[in-house]
Amino acid sequence: MEAKISDFGISRDYIMNETGALSTTLMGSMGYMDHEYMSSMKLTEKVDIYSFGVLLFEVVCGKNAIFIDASQQQTNIVEWAKAFINRGVIDEIVDVSLHGQFDVQSVWKVAEVAVACVEVPSxxxxxxxxxxxxxxxxxxxxLESGERNAIDQPSVEFTG
Structure with missing residues (x-):
């Protein structure tokens, strides 16, 4: 449960060509690269939005952008999570380390944002x-859910 943001997928590598002009080579990490970008090679702010959506899926699901699923297949988190979300199922994709301690509406909100971030067209x-x-x-x-749960929990009083 410690966030580590180190790569949204795209970086520019500036290389001097023989004429002295800067040429660019775009690079990215598997699973974070916008498919629309990969086909058009047009870099826009929406490419970063896609990568951020992947990060949101990782936070909700507790899985890497590319992971090995139960059938030992390499799986893209975006395709995997969207399949569940499109069926209206959220509990099966939420990070198991949360042990069910989350507000379903809150998780749905984050999942909906993640889906919007990976929309095609960009x-x-x-x-x-x-x-x-x-x-x-x-x-x-x-936060409201946590406050409601705290109110619903009986308090324990110790007396000597």
Whole structure:
């Protein structure tokens, strides 16, 4: 449960060609690369939005962008998680280390944001400011759920 953000998938490697001009080679990490970008080679801010969506899936699911599934197959987290989400199932993809201690509405909100971030075409993806607001709403839902659960739990009083 320790976030480690070190790569959203795309970096630029500047190389001087023989004429002295800078040429660029775009690189990225498997599972984080926007398929639309890979086919068009056009770099936009929406490429980073896609990669952030993958990160959100990782947070919800507790799995890497590319992971080995139960049948020992290499699996893309976006395709895997979206299949469950499209069927209306969220409990089966949530990180098992949470032991069911989460607000379902909050997780759905984050999952919906992740799905929006990986939309095709990329023009349908939200702006980062919109993502921020949606994630703040998910946080609010989770905090309210925690407060409700604290109220519902009987308090234990020790007397001497």
């Amino acid at each position: 023009s349908r993806r939200p702006k980062m400011s919109e993502i921020y607001l949606e994630l703040k709403e998910a946080e609010r839902l989770e």
